[in-house]
Amino acid sequence: MSIRDVAERAGVSIATVSRTVNRIPTVDQDLAQRVWKAIEEVGYLPNTQARALVSGRSHMLGLIVSEITNPFFPEIVQEFENLAVAQGYEVLIGSTNYEPARTESLIRRMLQRNVDGVAVMTFGIEEELIQKLVEREFPLVFIDHGPNLPNIRVLKVNYAEGIRQGVQHLAALGHREIAFISGPLRLRSAVARRDAFLKSMAELGLKVPARHIIEGTHTMEGGMTAMEKLVTLPQLPTAIMCSNDMTAIGVLHELYRTTHGVPQEISVVGFDDIHLAQFMLPPLTTVQMSCKALAAAAVEALRAGIEPNYPKSSCKEWNIPTHLVVRQSTSFPRGSLPAKMGLAAPSKS
Amino acid sequence: MSIRDVAERAGVSIATVSRTVNRIPTVDQDLAQRVWKAIEEVGYLPNTQARALVSGRSHMLGLIVSEITNPFFPEIVQEFENLAVAQGYEVLIGSTNYEPARTESLIRRMLQRNVDGVAVMTFGIEEELIQKLVEREFPLVFIDHGPNLPNIRVLKVNYAEGIRQGVQHLAALGHREIAFISGPLRLRSAVARRDAFLKSMAELGLKVPARHIIEGTHTMEGGMTAMEKLVTLPQLPTAIMCSNDMTAIGVLHELYRTTHGVPQEISVVGFDDIHLAQFMLPPLTTVQMSCKALAAAAVEALRAGIEPNYPKSSCKEWNIPTHLVVRQSTSFPRGSLPAKMGLAAPSKS
DNA sequence: GACACGCAGGGAAACGCTTTCCAGAAAGTG
DNA sequence: CACTTTCTGGAAAGCGTTTCCCTGCGTGTC
Numbered sequence: 008m009s010i011r012d013v014a015e016r017a018g019v020s021i022a023t024v025s026r027t028v029n030r031i032p033t034v035d036q037d038l039a040q041r042v043w044k045a046i047e048e049v050g051y052l053p054n055t056q057a058r059a060l061v062s063g064r065s066h067m068l069g070l071i072v073s074e075i076t077n078p079f080f081p082e083i084v085q086e087f088e089n090l091a092v093a094q095g096y097e098v099l100i101g102s103t104n105y106e107p108a109r110t111e112s113l114i115r116r117m118l119q120r121n122v123d124g125v126a127v128m129t130f131g132i133e134e135e136l137i138q139k140l141v142e143r144e145f146p147l148v149f150i151d152h153g154p155n156l157p158n159i160r161v162l163k164v165n166y167a168e169g170i171r172q173g174v175q176h177l178a179a180l181g182h183r184e185i186a187f188i189s190g191p192l193r194l195r196s197a198v199a200r201r202d203a204f205l206k207s208m209a210e211l212g213l214k215v216p217a218r219h220i221i222e223g224t225h226t227m228e229g230g231m232t233a234m235e236k237l238v239t240l241p242q243l244p245t246a247i248m249c250s251n252d253m254t255a256i257g258v259l260h261e262l263y264r265t266t267h268g269v270p271q272e273i274s275v276v277g278f279d280d281i282h283l284a285q286f287m288l289p290p291l292t293t294v295q296m297s298c299k300a301l302a303a304a305a306v307e308a309l310r311a312g313i314e315p316n317y318p319k320s321s322c323k324e325w326n327i328p329t330h331l332v333v334r335q336s337t338s339f340p341r342g343s344l345p346a347k348m349g350l351a352a353p354s355k356s
Numbered sequence: 357m358s359i360r361d362v363a364e365r366a367g368v369s370i371a372t373v374s375r376t377v378n379r380i381p382t383v384d385q386d387l388a389q390r391v392w393k394a395i396e397e398v399g400y401l402p403n404t405q406a407r408a409l410v411s412g413r414s415h416m417l418g419l420i421v422s423e424i425t426n427p428f429f430p431e432i433v434q435e436f437e438n439l440a441v442a443q444g445y446e447v448l449i450g451s452t453n454y455e456p457a458r459t460e461s462l463i464r465r466m467l468q469r470n471v472d473g474v475a476v477m478t479f480g481i482e483e484e485l486i487q488k489l490v491e492r493e494f495p496l497v498f499i500d501h502g503p504n505l506p507n508i509r510v511l512k513v514n515y516a517e518g519i520r521q522g523v524q525h526l527a528a529l530g531h532r533e534i535a536f537i538s539g540p541l542r543l544r545s546a547v548a549r550r551d552a553f554l555k556s557m558a559e560l561g562l563k564v565p566a567r568h569i570i571e572g573t574h575t576m577e578g579g580m581t582a583m584e585k586l587v588t589l590p591q592l593p594t595a596i597m598c599s600n601d602m603t604a605i606g607v608l609h610e611l612y613r614t615t616h617g618v619p620q621e622i623s624v625v626g627f628d629d630i631h632l633a634q635f636m637l638p639p640l641t642t643v644q645m646s647c648k649a650l651a652a653a654a655v656e657a658l659r660a661g662i663e664p665n666y667p668k669s670s671c672k673e674w675n676i677p678t679h680l681v682v683r684q685s686t687s688f689p690r691g692s693l694p695a696k697m698g699l700a701a702p703s704k705s
Numbered sequence: 706g707a708c709a710c711g712c713a714g715g716g717a718a719a720c721g722c723t724t725t726c727c728a729g730a731a732a733g734t735g
Numbered sequence: 736c737a738c739t740t741t742c743t744g745g746a747a748a749g750c751g752t753t754t755c756c757c758t759g760c761g762t763g764t765c
Contacts, residue, residue, distance in 0.1 A: 009721060020745050025723060033743065050488065055468045056405045056414065057721035060750045065405065075434050076631060081424045085451065088424075097465060100449050102434065116446060119404045139399065227635045256635055263637045282425060286576045286605055288612045288637045358751060369715045374753060382713060406751035409720045 008051065017045035028053060059121060067097045068309055069117040069125035071110065075102040077225070077253055078281045083128060086302030094306065096123070103129055105191075111136050124148070124309040128301075146312030148305050151196045160308040162301060162325045164196070167203040169294035169329025170248070173276045174207035176292070176331055177246045181340050182274065186219040186244040188233040188254050197225070200250045200278065219244055223254050230257020238265055245273060245340035252277035252284050255291055259336070270338035280332055290334035300327050357400065366394035377402060408470060416446045417658055418466035418474035420459065424451040426574070426602055427630045428647075432477060435651030443655065445472070452478055454540075460485050473497070473658040477650075495661030497654050500545045509657040511650060511674045513545070516552040518643035518678025519597070522625045523556035525641070525680055526595045530689050531623065535568040535593040537582040537603050546574070549599045549627065568593055572603045579606020587614055594622060594689035601626035601633050601642055608636060608685070619687035629681055639683035649676050 014021040019038055026034050027042040034042075045051075059065040068091050072080040080102070088098045099122055101113040110129065114136055117125055124146030127137070140147060141159060148160045177185055187204045190197030201220065208215050221236055223229035230249060234257065237244065249255040255277030262269055269275055269289055277284055277293035284291040304325035310317050359377075363370040368387060375383045376391040383391075394400075408414040417440050421429040429451070437447045448471055450462040459478065463485055466474055473495030476486070489496060490508060499511045526534055536553045539546030550569065557564050570585055572578035579598060583606065586593065598604040604626030611618055618624055618638060626633055626642035633640040653674035659666050 011721085021722085022724085022746080023744060026744090029723085035743075038744090052464065052468045054409075054470060054721055056408050056470050057750090058723075059405050060403075060409060060721080060752090061723045063750080075430045075437075076427070078425070078427055078430075078632075081427075081430050084449075085424050088449075088451070092465075097448065097469060099446065100433075100437075102437070115401065116441075119401050120446060121403060121405050227632075256632075259637060260635045260639075283427075283576075283605075283632070286609045288608060290609075360751080370752085371715060371717095371754080372713090375714085378753085384713070387714085403751055406720090407753075409722090409751080410753045412720075 008049070009054070010051070012049050013042065013045045013051045016049055017041045064123055064313070065121040066095055067099055067120060067122045068306070069099045069101070069114075069122040070305075071113055071117075071125060071127045071129055072100070072102050073105055073129045075100070078283055079251065079253070079279045080128070082281060082298045083302055086298050087126070087305060090302055090306045094310065096306075114140070118145075123313045126150075126305040126309060128305070146309055148308040148312075150301070150305075151199065160312065160324075162304050162308070162327055164199075164296060164301075164327045165329050166196070166199050167206065169278070169296065169331060170200060170203040171207040171210070172331035173248055173278075173292075173294050174204065174211065176333060177248070177274060177276065177337065178211050178213065180274070180337065181343050182246040183213060183340075184219070184242070184244040185213070185215070185246045185248060186221065186237055187215070188221050188223045188230060188237075188247060188249045188258065190223060190225040190250040190254070192222055194225075197250055204248055223250060223257075225251050225253060227253050227257035227260065230254035231261045232257075234258045234261035238267075243267075243273065246276070246337070247273065248276045248278075250278055252279045252281045252291060252293055255293065255336075256283070256287060259287060259291070269336055272341045274337040274340075276331075276337060284332075285334060287336070289336045292334045292337040293332055294329050295332050296329045297327060357398070359400070359402070361398050362391065362394045362400045365398060366390045413472055413662070414470040415444055416448055416469060416471045417655070418448050418450070418463075418471040419654075420462055420466075420474060420476045420478055421449070421451050422454055422478045424449070427632055428600065428602070428628050429477070431630060431647045432651055435647050436475065436654060439651055439655045443659065445655075463489070467494075472662045475499075475654040475658060477654070495658055497657045497661075499650070499654075500548065509661060509673075511653050511657070511676055513548075513645060513650075513676045514678050515545070515548050516555065518627070518645065518680060519549060519552040520556040520559070521680035522597055522627075522641075522643050523553065523560065525682060526597070526623060526625065526686065527560050527562065529623070529686065530692050531595040532562060532689075533568070533591070533593040534562070534564070534595045534597060535570065535586055536564070537570050537572045537579060537586075537596060537598045537607065539572060539574040539599040539603070541571055543574075546599055553597055572599060572606075574600050574602060576602050576606035576609065579603035580610045581606075583607045583610035587616075592616075592622065595625070595686070596622065597625045597627075599627055601628045601630045601640060604640055604642065604685075605632070605636060608640070619685050621690045623686040623689075625686060633681075634683060636685070638685045641683045641686040642681055643678050644681050645678045646676060 010021050010024050014024045019042060023034060023038060024042050027039045070084065070087055074080060084100060091098050099117055099120060103110040103113060126148045128150050148162065150162045151164055152161060187201060189201040192198055205215060218240060221233040223233045230253065247258055249258060255275050258275055259269060262273060267273055277291045280293045280295035284293045304327065308325060359370045359373050363373045368391060372383060372387060373391050376388045419433065419436055423429060433449060440447050448466055448469060452459040452462060463474065475497045477499050497509045497511065500513055501510060536550060538550040541547055554564060567589060570582040572582045579602065596607055598607055604624055607624055608618060611622060616622055626640045629642045629644035633642045653676065657674060
């Protein structure tokens, strides 16, 4: 099992085995072959822990997400994992479930495991522990925002652009009464999305009464609850923008339950473009944020912080683009152009 | 950072620090206090790798799933992680994406990381590598089936019961023409589900023509494709059972696309009861398989294999129950009892 | 007061690996 | 033929822990 067994079997020293495994070219051809054969025979796998102990680098990356059961995150996890593995890293995943205490213990555990760096994809924690890490120059990547310190890497999602596209799409269809269901406003990203919405509306000279801004939770349940409130309004808005797709799914569900047709009576726009979005009934018009770009930027940023010789791509901020994907949950406002209502049951997807 | 720094700062030997950290009671109160203070001051975190090197146990568990982006798996992951962490273990996650090569490299990587055991939740791989591990008595847990060897732990999901409940529910409503969309038949679990369906139908004396059994892929896309085929049949079945919820979601989507009402024209039953199922339009009637039970059994089975003194709960097989959850995607067959069609748009969820 | 006994704490080995240093052999040169 | 140079393989140190063993101190007893 250990390097010694291989050495013994091949009749060489453990140093030779180590050199062979690490493909150091000074090892004699014949010897190397004998070593590889012995490795094969005893089924030897180098012990990564021992390696890490010596080299000081564990080749593990931490990935912290808010909630693994929110379908948005598995998509990131998958991309991140693929990239990391392809580049010789293993990934330690943790979800905080939005509890600061869990976040703290998660980071602590990851540090004990000696991860080389951590990507914090939780859209808004502010931990004292993180401050300390930053000061120690431990490689960290944040999404959206991070401690305001010089050597911090942040992935900036361009919420404004995608949301503006969404608002303009609705306005172009003729909507004037557009409500917005935000995420939990203690998350910076939720605030950023809401502000982008308000700004986009203002640009078009459209008013947004306070009753049309509802705080949700970025979950399906939150979407339902928020929609329940909107449904009771004397005047139902003609379109709803949601801070993420899960909220939009909850909204669709509540509208179904209260027998409001989408998009005939009300249009719905999501955010994230999770894989599920296109399978909703109707397929969800939503703002796409590229998981691939996000994951790639995160891995790159981490490696830049970890590997001394990594080609410094100079920048400390990565810009993640967003754009609208129009599907069938949006249409003209109810009452206008009734001839077009056939859109409700499209003949092709 | 290391134990030596703490020892120096507290003016004791590293042995004493180690004993303090591990709460060995023979350490003097005052000394222990000094040590804890020093630990606090230098921000010491014990290096898990070094610990693992000595103890031979890494306190890491591997969890292999088929596809992290299939919402069923994150639910398992979350449960598994919660339980594992609560019991002092870390979790290394990997998804195979149904590729045997990935599975192999995944297991290899986990072994290099010295995981104490691996839960293989992929519903059907048969790897040579796994055979070897089994022979080495490496702790492994499988779902559904495993190599036919004496000391293998397997979580047996009781597909038969849940599926029988589903079939009987449909039959009780009056359905006779029930189609089944299976998973990929190279997966044992997919075969088991299909067979359970056929058996349940036979029990009721209901015939299942070959054209009513379609092989899917356990994905939404697969559900769509399968449903496309069923829709072209001269006689559309009145109900569809699906091998998992993702397939059912694809089916709902395709039925929406082809303007077939669910459940007025056709009833749909899923399997798994993922969290999303209740938010589908209409909320999906489905067979629940308990993630909690699954994860709990997996962790318990692994610990039994890892920890010498773990209370052997004797059994080598864990039985995971399933049962039907009736929601609104099932109703009477079209044409029968038209008075009841009001169910299509329920007034409460 | 001297000796035995018990117990807390320190020194050192070991875990599996990498890395460095050094010895010895082979080859080349005067 | 002897001496130097080069190159390969072996031996040993060290990474951060835990743990064993032994020292040395304190207490109790005769």
